[in-house]
Each structure stands twice: as C-alpha cells, then as structure tokens.
Amino acid sequence: MRIITLSILITLWLLPINANYAQEVDITITVETLEGSKEKIIKEEKDALKKEVESINERLEENEINQAEADKLKREAAEKHALNIENRIAIIDNKIALLERNGEETIVHIGENKVIVDVFDDGDFVSVSFNKEKKFDKRTSSRLVVAFGLNNLITEGESFNDTEIKIGGSRFFELGWAWKTRVFKDSNWLRIKYGFSFSWDGLKPIDNQYYVDIGEETVLMVHPQNLDKAKLRVDKLIFPVHFEFGSSKKKEYTNYFRYSTYKQFKAGIGGFAGFKMSSRQKLKYSEEGSKKKEKIKASYNTNNVMYGLSGYIGWGCTALYVRYEINPLFKNNPVDQHNISMGLRFDM
Numbered sequence: 001m002r003i004i005t006l007s008i009l010i011t012l013w014l015l016p017i018n019a020n021y022a023q024e025v026d027i028t029i030t031v032e033t034l035e036g037s038k039e040k041i042i043k044e045e046k047d048a049l050k051k052e053v054e055s056i057n058e059r060l061e062e063n064e065i066n067q068a069e070a071d072k073l074k075r076e077a078a079e080k081h082a083l084n085i086e087n088r089i090a091i092i093d094n095k096i097a098l099l100e101r102n103g104e105e106t107i108v109h110i111g112e113n114k115v116i117v118d119v120f121d122d123g124d125f126v127s128v129s130f131n132k133e134k135k136f137d138k139r140t141s142s143r144l145v146v147a148f149g150l151n152n153l154i155t156e157g158e159s160f161n162d163t164e165i166k167i168g169g170s171r172f173f174e175l176g177w178a179w180k181t182r183v184f185k186d187s188n189w190l191r192i193k194y195g196f197s198f199s200w201d202g203l204k205p206i207d208n209q210y211y212v213d214i215g216e217e218t219v220l221m222v223h224p225q226n227l228d229k230a231k232l233r234v235d236k237l238i239f240p241v242h243f244e245f246g247s248s249k250k251k252e253y254t255n256y257f258r259y260s261t262y263k264q265f266k267a268g269i270g271g272f273a274g275f276k277m278s279s280r281q282k283l284k285y286s287e288e289g290s291k292k293k294e295k296i297k298a299s300y301n302t303n304n305v306m307y308g309l310s311g312y313i314g315w316g317c318t319a320l321y322v323r324y325e326i327n328p329l330f331k332n333n334p335v336d337q338h339n340i341s342m343g344l345r346f347d348m
Contacts, residue, residue, distance in 0.1 A: 034096050041088045049081040134256040139182040142195075147174040147321050149343010151201050153329065156336045164220060169204040170231075172341040180244065188248040188259035192241070193268060198277075199236045201339060204229075211281055211300055216332040218301045225292075229284040234302055234329070234339075238274030240310055263316045272323070273307040301331045308338075312345050321345035 053074055060070040151172040152165050176197025183190045205211070209220040210230040223230065246266035248259045279302045283294040308326045312319035321343055328336035 034092050038089055038092055041092070042085055045081040045085045045088075049077055052077040052081075136256045138256075138258065140179055142177060142179045144348040145174070145176045145178045145195065145197060145345065146348065147197075147341075147343055147345040148172065149321065149341060151203060151339065151341050153203065153337040154324075154340055156338075164206055164209065166204040166206055170202055172199060172201045172343065174199045174341075174345075176238075176240075178240075178347065182259065188250070188261075189245055191244040193244045193270075194239075194241045196237065196239050199238055199274075199341075201234050201236065201341065203232045203234075203339075205232075210283060213298060213300050216301065218330050218333065223283070223285065225285040225287055227283065227285045229282065232279070232281045232300065234279045235277040236274050236306065237277055238272045238306070240270060240272040242268035242270035242310070242312070244268040261316070265315055266319065267311070267313040268319075269311040271307065271309050274305070276302060276304050276306070301333070302329055303327055303331055306339075314345070317347045319345045319347075 056065075056070050056073045056077070059065050060067065065073070149172060150167060151170040152160075152163055152167060154160065155163065174197050176195055178193050178195035178197075180191050180193045182188050183192055205220050208222055208227050208230075210223050210227065211218055211232050212221045244266055245268075246261060247264045248261045249264070251258050251260055278297065279300050280295060280297040281300065283292075283296070285292050306325050306327055308324050310321070310323040312321045314320060321341075323341040325339040327338075329339050330337060
C-alpha cells in the first residue's frame with residue numbers, strides 16, 4: 001500500500017515540472033520501497049547477463065571466438081553480475097540501516113522544489129507536504145475507510161433464525177473517509193474517530209419473494225415468475241463517530257514524534273447518523289423462454305433518515321465491524337425491522 005501510494009505521488013509530482021527542470025533528482029525512499037528494490041536489482045542483473053551470453057553465443061556462431069574462449073567469457077560475465085548483485089544489495093542494506101536508525105522519511109528534491117513524504121500514525125498511511133516543515137506533534141490524521149460483509153434485518157418479536165432474508169446473499173459495502181484525533185496531549189490510548197461514508201445495503205428475500213409497496217406499507221410477496229434474483233438496495237450517506245482505544249507506540253525522531261498503532265490492538269465504539277440517497281429493487285426472471293430484468297427505483301417507504309450504533313475490534317488496520325440501525329428500515333410497517341451489517345473494516 002505504501003509503496004504504491006509513494007510511486008503515484010512521486011510520478012504526479014514529476015509530470016508537471018519535468019519540462020522545466022533538468023537537474024538531477026535526489027530521492028530517498030522508505031524501508032519497504034528499498035526492500036522491494038532488491039528483487040528489481042536481481043532481475044536487472046540477470047537480464048544483463050542473459051544479453052551478454054547471447055552476444056557471446058553470436059560471436060561463437062560467427063567463428064569470432066572458439067568454444068574455450070566463449071566458456072571463459074561466460075564465466076567472467078556470470079561472476080561479474082553475481083558481484084554486481086552482491087554489491088548493489090549491500091548498498092540497499094546500508095540505506096535501510098540508515099533509515100531505520102534515523103526514522104522513516106522520504107525526501108524528493110527537484111530543483112528548488114521539495115516533497116516530503118511522511119509515514120506516520122499506523123505506519124501504513126502516507127501524508128504529503130510540499131516545501132513544508134514537519135509538525136512536531138500531529139494529533140490528527142486521516143485515512144480511507146473500506147468495509148464490506150453481510151447484511152440482514154432484525155424483526156421485532158422474531159428470532160434471528162426466522163429472518164426472511166438470505167443471510168449469505170445479502171451484503172453491504174461501505175466507502176468513506178475518517179479523521180482520527182488524539183484526545184489527550186501526552187497519551188494516545190484514547191482517540192476520537194469521525195468522518196463520512198457512503199453505504200450500499202442490499203437485502204435479498206427468500207422463497208421467491210420480492211418487496212411490494214402497497215401504499216403506506218412495504219411487504220414481501222411471492223413473485224408470479226420464478227425469480228433468478230430479487231434484491232432491494234438502499235444507498236445511504238452516514239456520518240459515524242467512534243471513540244477508539246488501544247495500545248500504541250511512541251516514535252521519536254530528530255525534530256518530531258508520532259504515535260503509531262501499527263500492528264496494535266484497537267477497538268472502537270460509537271454511533272452514526274445519516275440519510276437515504278436512493279432506494280431501488282432489481283428483479284431477474286424468465287418469462288416465456290426469454291430473460292427479463294427490472295430495475296425499479298422507488299422509495300419503498302424506507303426511512304429518509306437513519307441513526308444507530310456501530311463498533312469494531314481488530315488489529316492494525318483490519319477489524320471486525322458491526323453497524324445496527326436503531327430506527328426501522330420501513331416507515332409505517334406494523335412490525336419494525338432494523339438493518340444490521342456485519343463484516344470486515346479496513347482503515348487504509
């Protein structure tokens with residue numbers, strides 16, 4: 001993740017100014033990037049050796065050299081590239097040792113322009129500042145949030161086993177952005193996490209049923225055709241807030257420090273509020289030998305506003321995640337049904 005992000009950032013920075021600056025570029029990269037460059041070095045030297053051997057074979061075929069001379073040249077070429085690999089990897093190892101001793105930092109100098117790429121907080125997120133000094137204490141960080149898993153309904157007065165929703169077939173996907181702020185000045189055991197997310201919650205009924213709006217209520221009915229698929233999807237924009245707690249490590253560098261929760265236990269508990277963006281139902285079935293597909297965009301009497309509880313528990317950037325809506329999914333149904341989502345959450 002860090003290597004890919006770093007490569008993209010450097011490429012984007014180089015493109016607009018490439019024509020204006022012919023100066024040599026000085027790039028110092030992170031430990032992970034240097035580790036990844038070892039395989040590239042080995043491949044480069046192997047490719048170079050292959051070309052030399054091919055050239056030697058061509059000279060042999062054209063009788064410029066004899067077999068003994070060709071074998072000798074091949075041995076020398078193999079020894080040379082083996083030493084090249086050994087020496088170049090030794091240089092990389094020395095750079096890694098230097099970075100580990102002095103802190104993880106990437107500085108790209110391009111003429112008068114300077115990009116500083118920091119690795120901070122969880123150790124798996126890259127922030128960028130242009131011509132800007134590091135902040136001594138950075139209490140707030142931000143990152144992409146992705147969550148996905150299974151979706152279902154909890155019906156008032158019924159057990160979870162009696163649900164009319166396909167447990168394995170109903171899913172949710174959440175994509176958002178979250179900020180995390182350290183609550184206490186000199187401790188990182190408690191953080192507040194807040195942001196926004198787009199959520200796509202799908203529900204697939206069982207027994208060839210589909211959702212029907214009959215006025216003020218939305219009910220399940222058996223479809224007259226044999227359904228291949230029936231799914232109600234509600235798209236939402238939600239604003240979650242969690243109190244996150246867990247262990248962390250304080251990393252001190254020359255002129256700044258950061259708290260890192262990389263590969264550490266964490267747990268968050270809180271809630272969310274939001275509103276519905278749209279709702280639609282998708283039906284697939286066969287009729288008189290031909291495939292039919294319907295996409296029906298309607299309100300289905302789903303609530304326009306939702307609120308509830310949510311929480312997660314995990315390790316590093318991965319966590320088990322639960323989100324429960326306190327208000328019912330449908331407005332006027334005689335029996336309340338509450339949406340619940342359970343799955344994995346990734347703070348990238």
